[in-house]
Amino acid sequence: MEWSAYLSFLAIAAAVVLTPGADVAVVLKNSLMSGRRGGVAAALGVTTAVGIQGVLTAAGLGVLIAQSQPLLQTIRWIGVAYLAWLALQALRSAWRGEYSGLVDTSGVAARGYRQGFLTNITNPAVLMFYLALFPQFMTADMSVWWLGAMAMTLPALGIVQLVTLALVIDGASRWLQRRRVRRVLDSVTGVALGGLGLRVALQ
Template sequence: MTLSLWLSLLGASTLISFTPGAGAINTMTNSLNSGFKRSIWGILGQQAALLVHVVVVAAGVGLLVSRSPMFFTGIRYAGAAYLVYLGVRLILAKPQSPDEIDMRGQEPAFSMFRRGLWVNLLNPKAIVFFLAFTPQFIRLDQPALGQYAVFITTIVIVDILVMWFFFAAAAKSFSRFTATERGQKILNMTFGTLFIFVAALLAFIH
């Protein structure tokens, strides 16, 4: 991959990562509930999903998904349903007492990783997006493996940096709200509603 092409990939990846979505909301929620440092586990889960998407597209399955309305619709609604579930769970979550707040961050790392994985994995539009995005940076007259390695490494590193040092860090500014039950209710309602809003976009705007 030439330097100019890689710089184009870097710029595009950065813009895409800064676009708010379910992954950003999940990252901010993890940062609030489990702390800035431990939010990395959810971010890594989201990156694992990106790897799966790229492999799927590289294998040609993405083309099948994009051309099969029934398959695409099924995954789309499954993804929307999962986001609604996360949103409703947040909205109905019981506020924590001061003692419970001091014990935050005890959610297992694997649980956070798994949730991040499913948030990004159950998004068929990501497959279609990569289907359109990937060919712009892969040259057929050059070895594919090296190009895909540079492609996915760039996307993953950029997304980790943006998610952790922008969205997770931004959530720290809301941490004062978690000190009171009222503040927790407001935050849970806000982020829960955002999850449901993104689910609606995923389900009805296509």
């Protein structure tokens, strides 16, 4: 694989990362609820899941998963249910409008990581992206290093974007924690997560 080909792959991956999705919504949700710690943990969870899917695709296991319709459908519906649950949480929070400031407990990081990981590991769109894109750049003599670079490109770009988002939200926390602003953001996040769940359900 030549550098010119990798740069083309990088450009496509960057365009995908910049497209808002469930990953952005779950990092936004955790950043608002738990500050920098929760947002960064959610970002790490997201990129861990994306990295696992990239490695599976590079190893050829992604094709087996995609060809197993019962398994793929099970993963898809788990993802739909989880997105719906997160959406209901956000909408319920917006409806009640009861905010007591940022949560700062020992469980914040674990909860954020778990939500970020589950949101993306159950999203078949990530796996399908890899399966659609990888064959266009893979060759019979491609080294394991190039395969690894391709598999880790998307999570590397994603962690930069999502951690930056978490830090920006944390920096503006004083304004964002106003009750009216929180209710609007929770409403938008809930609708976005619900819409994403519906889109996955209809795929």
